[in-house]
Amino acid sequence: MTMRILQRFAVPLIGIFVIASVWEIGTTRGWVNTNSVPTLHETVARTYELLVNSEFYEYLGGTLQAWAVGLAWAVVLAIPLGIVFGLNYWAYSFIRLPLEAIRPVPPVVILPLALLIIGGGLRFQATLIFQGAFWPLLITVIYAIRSTDAVSLDTARSFRFGLLRTVAFVRLPAAAPLIGSGLRLAAATAFGVTLVTEILGGASGIGTQLMIAQSGGDATSVFAVTIIAGIVGLIISGAFGKIEKSFLSWQVAS
């Protein structure tokens, strides 16, 4: 048993340790230029400085606010619309071609236009984040609703379930796991697009901090803010992973 615990926790620590030592030794011994790669201890110190600095939280708050607004609109619209289009074959085939055309188009396409029309504020950000997250989520929900097992539907019909009852007790529970993973992906995409709007559109947030640090040649801050962006990403994916899991709760872990 102790062997297992050791393997479970010690081996990942070895991995972290190896990377950290290569980083630290490589930079302090001058194998790489510290102008482009700062030393590990400096980076850690800068990360800590930022995390205890209240000013930094204003930027972080800006990022999270834009992310939340854009994502919320996407979720609130995509789920009901997805259910409706998923239920009705005619409605679905009506929007199918444009939907399939939009899907592979990168979400930055409308950025120049939006920047011109809306300017660079929260509305601009929310618009971009919304359309980055909305389309994939809508497609996932439609697919999830449509792919309900035919036997479950026949069962529901044999019990003379009405439309609402069928949706509530058969289609939605069956679609929940897929919708859950769609939400997690949408949240991650939205976070990525948020950073794009900051880096390219200049909206205030950690993305702008990254660009300011970069243009000032401050490699340490760039690394520190990137690490914080990673931590935020980790928290987001962790939180949405929890949501996804709760959507899976009816399924036996397999």
Add this chain to the structure above:
Amino acid sequence: MTTDAHLEPHLADKPTQLSRIAPIVSVCELRKTWITPDGKNIALDGVSFDVYPGEVAAIVGPSGAGKTTVLRIVAGLLESTSGSAVVSGETVDGPPEGVAMVFQDYSRSLLPWLTVLGNVTLPMRANGVKKKEALDRARHALASVGLAGKEKIHPRQLSGGMQQRVAIARALAFQPTLLLMDEPFASVDAQTRMDLEDLVIPLRDEYGVTILFVTHDIDEAIYLSDRVISLTTPPSVVGEIVEVHLPTPRTQVATKKHPEFARLREHVLSLVRSTPESVRAQEQTLKSDPTNEENTWAS
């Protein structure tokens, strides 16, 4: 217990004959415990048996008796907790040479990206058999299992029974001395199952291979085997090794109507329900009874 079956005069001499030949498989006091969240789970608690060259032996037992576990240990795919398995004179630690195996799940054990012919030749090619010889052996094996003309097809285009025939051809073309089969016919329909069963005996004769297989179907075990190794409920031990002396060639109708078949069936069925405790108790009484020295089981 109906142990007196083995004392019938026409059956009594077989074990002594066999014991003069070196066994191809010798399993000795095999133990296997799994560590689960609820603690230790003893699957095998000292399983011993031998398989002799040229025979067909079946392992039967109730669900969870560790039949497949025994087979996988013999195949070198699983390590035992203690005890040993010896195949062709060598202690097993990894898949032994000259062993082929047919798995229950044909749809997963065949490589869907290779053709039927590709599936059958791959093991030979990986072991240095020349291309031409591998192709000849593969074609011959495929013809023997009734799949001539299907060489260029992909496995997914075949029915389940056909796929399992490919798996059998793959095993035979490898020209093993020992063929292991894990519930080989459990995933096909009843009719196909009989067809596949009837394929095995002629193939054994043609390829001169020793067969050890696992099944949960007692009829199948008796129908195909020379000896049936019966495991008890877990923690499993060998309940009894039953000699099958049914007239050959065996046929689905005549053999299964034979009174001896019915008797063996009833006997093995009662064995499959036995527990390790009842076996040990029986062992004890037999050891103290000198007239029963010739018994074949629990060796």
Add this chain to the structure above:
Amino acid sequence: MHRLDLENSPSIPARSVRILWASVLPVTLVLAYQWWSSSNQDPFFPTIPVMFDEFTQAWIGEGFTQNVLPSLTNLALGYLSGLILGVLGGIALGRIRFLRRASEPVVGFILTIPAIALLPLFLIFLGIGQQLQIGIIVFSVFFIVLVMTTYAVVGIESVLLDVCNIYRIHGLTRLTRVLFPAVIPQVLSAARITLSISVLVMVVSEMIGASNGIGATILLAQQSFDYGQMWAGMLLLAVLGISLNLLFTIGERTLLISTGHEVPSRKRIS
């Protein structure tokens, strides 16, 4: 209420009716936009013929060799090397448990950083130029493919590995005949996800750190209020995304069929 298998049920309307119905919305959208833009004369929204004119001017001929071709070259180089490295790394991680466990936290962390957030870091590291585009595409493709391939290798049917062990199929034969074909479906879905990510990363990185290329041209047009050129760029990105996706779908289908894998029908929608 429509059942999932409606397309196969006898009550299904004729194919022609379905095609007609499906084309109502796209045709209406195009016509409505044309009518609206020509009656409005808004400089932000040029009419469709104007857009096509601008498109031809911007991207055909010299524009193609100067801006589109370099972008596509960077995309192809970065995408393919990221893909190949990711698959090889994933097979290694999938087979060697120690490496997998040791790299898990680091790889997991890198994976949660949005590719875009890495741009400033790569700018410092690689500077402006082709190496920036290729570098960041390789990086963002590599880790996603790495992780998905690792999972795929870990999830290979244990029976297949049993077959390999029993029949002594080892080394290169095992890699090329068993492991690699087995992970093709998952590698393809990783390749599909990373394809759209690399287009995004390519465009954004060109907008920030390049003097030519599709992204640079679009941003320049936007900053100089050249709406026609900007629309031409947006159109190009849409065309690029759609056609790359189409190409990918065809390639994916061919590869799946030729390797005996099932072609998932959901590709029609997802």
